[in-house]
Amino acid sequence: MNRKWTIALTVVVVGVAGALAFAWQPAIAPVAPVASAMLDQGAVARGARIVALGDCMVCHTSKDGTPFAGGRALRTPFGTLYTTNITPHVDANGEGNGIGDWSLAAFTRAVRQGVARDGHLLYPAFPYIHYTKMTDADIADAYAFLMSREAVDAKPPANDLPLPLRFRPLLAGWNLLYLRSGAQADDASQDATWNRGRYLVNGLGHCASCHSSLNPIGGEGSPAFGGGNVDGWDAPALTTLLDRPTPWNQQQLALYLRHGYSPEHGAAGGPMAPVTHSLASVPQEDAQAMARYLMTLQTAAPPKPGAPALQADSGQLKLGATLFAGACATCHGAAPAGGLPSARSPLALATAVAGERPDNLIQVLLEGMPLETGRSTGQASRYMPPFASALTDAQIAALAAYIRVDIAKRPVWPDVEKRAAALRKAAM
Incomplete structure (x- = not known):
C-alpha cells in the first residue's frame, strides 16, 4: 500500500468517532452584502493591519490573480488544495463564490472553528487552529476590511485529493485532536510586548504552520517551531536561532521579519519572502514584539549525529x-x-x-x-x-x-x- 493511501486510511480511522458526533454543522443564514461606504472606516483601517499580520492575501491570491480572490495551489502531502475567494462577491442568485453574504457570526465561526457559512468543514491548510486565538475585536476588524475589498467573481479549481479525504466530515476527528477553540488570554507574568508577540506568533502569524513538521495526518509536530518544509523550501527551526554562524538577536530578527533582509543572515526567499512583504505594512512595534517573543523560545541545538563528514569531490x-x-x-x-x-x-x-x-x-x-x-x-x-x-x-x-x-x-x-x-x- 503506498504512502498516500496509508495516510488516507489513517485519517478515516481517526475521523470516524469525531465525524459521528461533530461532523454536522448548521448553516448560518446569508445576509445582504454590506456597501463599502456603510462600513466603519476605523475598523477597515485596523483590519488592514490584522489581515497583513495574518498573511491572508499571500495565500488567497493566485499568481497574477486579483488580491483575495483565491485560486492559489497549496501542495500538501495529501494532495493539492486551492484557496478560496474571500472577496465580498455574491452573484445575482445569491450564490456567490466569495463571502459577500457571510455575516460576522459566520466569519467568526470559520476563523475560530474552521466551519464555512453553509456548514461544511474547512481543511486545516486554512490555519484556524491558530486564528482561533484571535480576539473578537480583531476578527471583526478583519471582517470589515475584507468586506471593503473589490468583489471578484472567481471560483477556484476543484481540490485534488484522494477520495477518502474529499469526505469533509472526517475533518471533525482531526479537529478533536488539534483544535482548541477560543481566544488566547494574556500571561500576567509577562509584559505587554511579550504578550503581543506571543499573540502574533501563535495566533495571527500562525508561524508554527510552516516552521513545524507535520505528522502522518497533518497535525503540527512537537516541539512546535522545530522546523518544517513548505513547497520544497526548508522553514528553519525558530528555537535554535542562536545556533547559527552569526547568532540572531532581536533587532536582526525584527528587521528580517519586516523587510525580508538581515545583513548578518541574508534575504528571505521562497514562501517567506511574501510573508515579509505583508509584514512590511504593519507598525514596527509588531515586528519587534514578534522578535521579542521568538527570542525567548531559544534552546540549545540538539547534538548532531556522529557520522563522519563526507569528503568533497x-x-x-x-x-x-x-x-x-x-x-x-x-x-x-x-x-x-x-x-x-x-x-x-x-x-x-x-x-x-x-x-x-x-x-x-x-x-x-x-x-x-x-x-x-x-x-x-x-x-x-x-x-x-x-x-x-x-x-x-x-x-x-x-x-x-x-x-x-x-x-x-x-x-x-x-x-x-x-x-x-x-x-x-x-x-x-
Whole structure:
C-alpha cells in the first residue's frame, strides 16, 4: 500500500468517532452584502493591519490573480488544495463564490472553528487552529476590511485529493485532536510586548504552520517551531536561532521579519519572502514584539549525529569554482562590481548556505530572487537571476558544493544532484 493511501486510511480511522458526533454543522443564514461606504472606516483601517499580520492575501491570491480572490495551489502531502475567494462577491442568485453574504457570526465561526457559512468543514491548510486565538475585536476588524475589498467573481479549481479525504466530515476527528477553540488570554507574568508577540506568533502569524513538521495526518509536530518544509523550501527551526554562524538577536530578527533582509543572515526567499512583504505594512512595534517573543523560545541545538563528514569531490569543487567565477562572482565576489547595487550578506553567513539541508540554496539557484527595491529601509536593490534554464542538475550540485565547502567552510551536503533534480521536477 503506498504512502498516500496509508495516510488516507489513517485519517478515516481517526475521523470516524469525531465525524459521528461533530461532523454536522448548521448553516448560518446569508445576509445582504454590506456597501463599502456603510462600513466603519476605523475598523477597515485596523483590519488592514490584522489581515497583513495574518498573511491572508499571500495565500488567497493566485499568481497574477486579483488580491483575495483565491485560486492559489497549496501542495500538501495529501494532495493539492486551492484557496478560496474571500472577496465580498455574491452573484445575482445569491450564490456567490466569495463571502459577500457571510455575516460576522459566520466569519467568526470559520476563523475560530474552521466551519464555512453553509456548514461544511474547512481543511486545516486554512490555519484556524491558530486564528482561533484571535480576539473578537480583531476578527471583526478583519471582517470589515475584507468586506471593503473589490468583489471578484472567481471560483477556484476543484481540490485534488484522494477520495477518502474529499469526505469533509472526517475533518471533525482531526479537529478533536488539534483544535482548541477560543481566544488566547494574556500571561500576567509577562509584559505587554511579550504578550503581543506571543499573540502574533501563535495566533495571527500562525508561524508554527510552516516552521513545524507535520505528522502522518497533518497535525503540527512537537516541539512546535522545530522546523518544517513548505513547497520544497526548508522553514528553519525558530528555537535554535542562536545556533547559527552569526547568532540572531532581536533587532536582526525584527528587521528580517519586516523587510525580508538581515545583513548578518541574508534575504528571505521562497514562501517567506511574501510573508515579509505583508509584514512590511504593519507598525514596527509588531515586528519587534514578534522578535521579542521568538527570542525567548531559544534552546540549545540538539547534538548532531556522529557520522563522519563526507569528503568533497575535488573535481566537483573545481567545476563549482569555475561556475561561480562565471555566474556569481560579479555580485558575490570579494569586491562586487557592475550590475545592480545590492544589499548582500556574505554568502558564508546566509541561512540557505549554512543550513543542514541543501534545499534552500538549490531553490535560490534554480528560481533566483525577484527584484527588491529595499522598501522602507532605504536599502539598495536586491536581485538574483534564475539559473534553472542555464545550469544542469550536476552543475547546480557543483556550484552548491563550492559555495558550501570553499566559501562557507562547512561539510559538504550529500546527494545534492538528486535533490536538485527532484526540486526542479516538483516546480514544473
